[in-house]
Amino acid sequence: MRKIILASASPRRKELLKQLIGDNFVVYPSSYEEPPLQGLSPEELLLKHSIEKARDVSKHFDSGIVISADTSVLYNGEILGKPDSPENAEKMLAKLSGKKFRVVTGLTVLDLDSGKEVSESESTNVWLVELSKERISAYIRTGEPLDKAGAFAAQGKGAVLVERTEGDFFNAVGLPLFRLGKILERFGVSVFDEGFS
Structure with a gap:
């Protein structure tokens, strides 16, 4: 069975990949710094970071096969x-309150044995409910928004703030499982292989 390497320290990505292939992977976070790059669209920037x-x-x-992703709210x-602070989390949530926005992930799968590399982006539409200042403050006090893109977690307590999604829900959490599964199949790896059960 091929060695799978997750290039991420995100516990959410780890849980999602585990859902797809069990414990059959190693986690090796990247030390890449994600500098701001001029002249790129948000999608291009996220793809560049994942690459x-x-x-x-x-x-x-x-x-082995390296999997990396970079997710942001657009x-x-x-x-x-x-x-980077509760104040900024409050500003983000106030901005997204009652609005439709997109969660976009740049996803890269790199096969070290063949040198083949596939990078694609996935987009999910998300609608947040109208949020009062009190509800925003209460949510921030849980601590959950502070390490999440867009200051909310669709899979955590923030689930009660998400009115609906359109597209791959798992992408909104941080790893588009449908697209990842299709890319892995192009590399000759099926999530239904016995080694992944």
Whole structure:
């Protein structure tokens, strides 16, 4: 069975990949710094970050398949990353309150044995309910928004803030499982292989 390497420290991505292939992978976070790059669309930027993360981690392994992803919330053409303070989390949630926005992931799968690399982006539409200042404050007090892109977690307590989604829900959490499964199949890896049960 091929070695699968997840180039991410995200516990959410780890749980999602585990859902797909069990415990049959190793986690090796990338040290890539994600610099701001001029002249790229948000989708291109997220793809670029996922590619560089995969290539960075690939230097530490001789064989196997590296999976990396970079996810952000996009609203009115603006990337909303992880808030660096409760105040910024409050601003983000106020901005998204009652609005439709997109969660976009740049996904890269790199086969170290063949040198083949596939990078694609996935987009999910999300509608957040109208949020009062009190509800935003209560949610921020849970601590959940502070390390999440767009300051909310669709799979956590933030689930009660999400009115509906359109597209791959798992993408809104941080790893588009449908697209990842299709890419892995192109690499000759099926999630239904006995080794992944």
